[in-house]
Amino acid sequence: MYSEKVMDHFSNPRNVGELADANAIGQVGNAKCGDIMKIYMKIENDIIVDVSFKTFGCGAAVATSSMATEMVKGKSIEEALKLTNKAVMEALDGLPPAKVHCSVLAEEAINAAIADYYARLGIEPPMEIRTCKCGDCHAHE
Amino acid sequence: MTNLIYLDNSATTPLHPEVLQAMMPYFTEEYGNPSSIYGLGQSAKEAVESARVQVAEAIGAKPTEIYFTGCGSEADNWAIKGIAKAREKKGKHIISSAIEHHAVLHTLESLEKQGFEVTYLPVDSDGKVSPESVKAAIRPDTILITIMMANNEIGTIEPIAEIGAIAKEHGVVFHTDAVQAVGSVPVNVAEMSIDMLSMSAHKFRGPKGIGALYVKNGIRPEIFMHGGAQERARRAGTENVASIVGMGKAISLATGALSEKMQKISALRDYLIAGIQEKIPYIKLNGHPTDRLPGNVNFSFQFIEGESLLLLLDLNGVAASSGSACTSGSLDPSHVLLALGLPHEIAHGSLRLSIGEQNTKEEIDKVLELLPNIVQRLRDMSPLYEQVKNQE
Numbered sequence A: 001m002y003s004e005k006v007m008d009h010f011s012n013p014r015n016v017g018e019l020a021d022a023n024a025i026g027q028v029g030n031a032k033c034g035d036i037m038k039i040y041m042k043i044e045n046d047i048i049v050d051v052s053f054k055t056f057g058c059g060a061a062v063a064t065s066s067m068a069t070e071m072v073k074g075k076s077i078e079e080a081l082k083l084t085n086k087a088v089m090e091a092l093d094g095l096p097p098a099k100v101h102c103s104v105l106a107e108e109a110i111n112a113a114i115a116d117y118y119a120r121l122g123i124e125p126p127m128e129i130r131t132c133k134c135g136d137c138h139a140h141e
Numbered sequence B: 001m002t003n004l005i006y007l008d009n010s011a012t013t014p015l016h017p018e019v020l021q022a023m024m025p026y027f028t029e030e031y032g033n034p035s036s037i038y039g040l041g042q043s044a045k046e047a048v049e050s051a052r053v054q055v056a057e058a059i060g061a062k063p064t065e066i067y068f069t070g071c072g073s074e075a076d077n078w079a080i081k082g083i084a085k086a087r088e089k090k091g092k093h094i095i096s097s098a099i100e101h102h103a104v105l106h107t108l109e110s111l112e113k114q115g116f117e118v119t120y121l122p123v124d125s126d127g128k129v130s131p132e133s134v135k136a137a138i139r140p141d142t143i144l145i146t147i148m149m150a151n152n153e154i155g156t157i158e159p160i161a162e163i164g165a166i167a168k169e170h171g172v173v174f175h176t177d178a179v180q181a182v183g184s185v186p187v188n189v190a191e192m193s194i195d196m197l198s199m200s201a202h203k204f205r206g207p208k209g210i211g212a213l214y215v216k217n218g219i220r221p222e223i224f225m226h227g228g229a230q231e232r233a234r235r236a237g238t239e240n241v242a243s244i245v246g247m248g249k250a251i252s253l254a255t256g257a258l259s260e261k262m263q264k265i266s267a268l269r270d271y272l273i274a275g276i277q278e279k280i281p282y283i284k285l286n287g288h289p290t291d292r293l294p295g296n297v298n299f300s301f302q303f304i305e306g307e308s309l310l311l312l313l314d315l316n317g318v319a320a321s322s323g324s325a326c327t328s329g330s331l332d333p334s335h336v337l338l339a340l341g342l343p344h345e346i347a348h349g350s351l352r353l354s355i356g357e358q359n360t361k362e363e364i365d366k367v368l369e370l371l372p373n374i375v376q377r378l379r380d381m382s383p384l385y386e387q388v389k390n391q392e
């Protein structure tokens, strides 16, 4: 059902846990739908110097969180915002159709963390940040 | 896979070696068509008829009341659609429950599209249908009551004899999906006033793709499979002789020493339940505490999701199942767990471990060793658990 890459990131998730000195935290999804992703970032000079996640959800939710954090680690904010769910899926060698929404959540969680970064600084983000419609389980279909 | 701990016996069971042995000749030298008049055909016919006797005896029916079908789902479809069609002139109202298997629920939904009206009775938090609610739901146009004998997810055993008596008193046909019950708990169609009953061989160590419908003499559901004169012209198609023989053998093995088997399996079940309750906090046992299938264990683990749990169990050599949305193939968790009144997030974290006669105490011990670590690992990863930990 899952690719080897997905199973690898599920069974040995990278960057899992809280980040003590995070200055950006984004959470998307909800318990009712069965998946929540929370991304922690430490951002310095517009660079994501460290990143971690916590996820409640299925195998694909854990694997996409793990892969997405790997893909934005060390990147600039601008580069991180360019990360798409498609790129996360491709890096995992694909997801079953019913799990595509997990990759969308991962993309949204990255965006949410960056939005939080600017909110904490009290400044308008200099670029567009994609926010989600997480209240509805069917929003990610 | 070596050393697989198979705890998904409600999904299917391993074929009993004696069943395979009984089936083998019907794949090879005994290849006759039971409808043929020469010796080879007649010996196949005899094999089918003696399997029919075995199935009938196991549930307290007469052999002429047993019809072999392609699976349990076919038996459910036939019973429900067959009575609906046969009795629609009398009325178009059917009574069922909210926790039926999809083989019943989706059949009822198809009838609703054709103008039938279905009352889905709620269940209590243990998954029980109340006989009083059945009685209260009966109307002059009620033609069928279909309530399962035992639930496949939570194992709750329904008060079938009481419901059967009510149906009888009101002259309404009573069907029960006993796919999970036959071979696991005592079933007697006469004592329980059952008019029609569905069963499936692969749930009691028989082969897959063979089931049977018991139809009480005098009850006449419309024919579902038209064609030849097999099954006394009520269900066409050349008989699946090997599987029918296998079903007969499996049902006599399963019901032959039923009380010892029930004792052994329910002891393992209670040991597993007690072990989980002792070792893991923030859990809920789903299903009735005592009126449950001997092999059924179903827990919700708070703050985690069922599919992740299944994957980690699988990586550790344990086969189980869950009612989470991710495993139900839809966005909603199991309709059974929701019918118990569980919130979605608790239903997502459910795990069913179903024990069979081949399981051992060593295997249960191994699960009790693995499961707390797996649950903890997922909780440590869960943002929901974090909130609780911070409050402690």
Ligand SMILES: Cc1ncc(COP(=O)(O)O)c(C=O)c1O
Residues within 6 Å of the ligand: B010, B011, B071, B072, B073, B074, B076, B101, B103, B148, B150, B151, B152, B177, B179, B180, B200, B201, B209, B210, B211
């Ligand atoms: C309660 C119940 N009814 C019906 C079925 C369907 O049986 P079969 O797989 O033989 O079609 C099952 C099997 O999953 C079941 O558990």
